[in-house]
Amino acid sequence: MPNDPGFAPHALCAETAEAALSGLTASPKTLPAKLFYDPEGCRLFYRITELPEYYLTRTETGLLRTLGRSLIPEGFHSATLVEFGGSDEAKARYLLDQRDDHRRRLFATYVPIDVAASALEDMRFRLANSHPDLAVEPIVADFVGKLALPPLGRQRMGLFPGSTIGNLDPDVAVRFLASAREALGPGSWFLLGADLRKDPAILLPAYNDSAGVTAAFNLNLLCRLNREAAADFDLRHFRHAAVWNDALSRIEMHLIASRDQVVHVAGSVIPFAEGESIHTENSYKWTRRALVAMVAAAGWEPHRIWTDSEDLFGIFLLRHA
Structure with missing residues (x-):
């Protein structure tokens, strides 16, 4: 069992587990953005809105x-x-x-x-x-x-x-x-x-701030799955990434696996290859x-x-x- 602040298993929330498994068993892997907004996610998002880059x-x-x-x-x-x-x-x-x-x-x-x-x-x-x-x-x-x-x-x-x-x-x-x-x-x-x-030079810093608040907001998704979906993500082995997709006119947020690993979610085995992404959010610019x-x-x-x-x-x- 990982020994890090992101792992704190509690009672299984069927709705969270179902949403997580639906995305994590797809190819490419995704998580729905609605899972961002547990109490800690709300607190972090409010901090994001006050950042100079945002x-x-x-x-x-x-x-x-x-x-x-x-x-x-x-x-x-x-x-x-x-x-x-x-x-x-x-x-x-x-x-x-x-x-x-x-x-x-x-x-x-x-x-x-x-x-x-x-x-x-x-x-x-x-x-x-x-x-x-x-x-x-x-x-x-x-x-x-x-x-x-x-x-x-x-x-x-x-x-x-x-x-x-x-x-x-x-x-x-x-x-x-x-x-x-x-x-x-x-x-x-x-x-x-x-x-x-x-200009992406204005856009990208708003989703990759120097204080690391957006990274914490993104990684909090994995904390929530550990808590509500009987998952065992080790947050030390995932990193936040924000990229500009010019063809689709959107910022994309991802969580990138930093090594080969296996994660358990609600009793299911989810393998990750080094460099594999969980696509967590899009932000289209119109x-x-x-x-x-x-x-x-x-x-x-x-x-x-x-x-x-x-x-x-x-x-x-x-x-x-």
């Missing part, structure tokens, strides 16, 4: 702070904001804090959807204190797929910030946007954040034209686009066509 969060946050009320369609009042993948209210607050000329909230209800149940509960507690007049209705679910939403009222807006759309393969992104459109219903709006295609074509394929109508002065990041306001 331009995405500060650029998008700057846009949200500057644009504020202008992001919300005219006439909104007591509306519902549905955030897909919302385990932290930091970005949603730029919308939730907006009020009309009579000091009434433009959004009266907030529905965050995420797989991280503990993060959602923490957020509900924070908002109960900071926004006591806001109805908060968290949903613990994987936002990719058909969703059953509570009654949303007449005015509805979806929110998908952080360039999470880039973590979905393009066909999955179209299906997600179409599913969100169906769930939100006719007359709804959607605010989408997307990282724009740019041109405006490609993203507009994608949202149109999902049935949304692009209404307005905002970008920062350096054209690093875009916020797209869509309406139900």
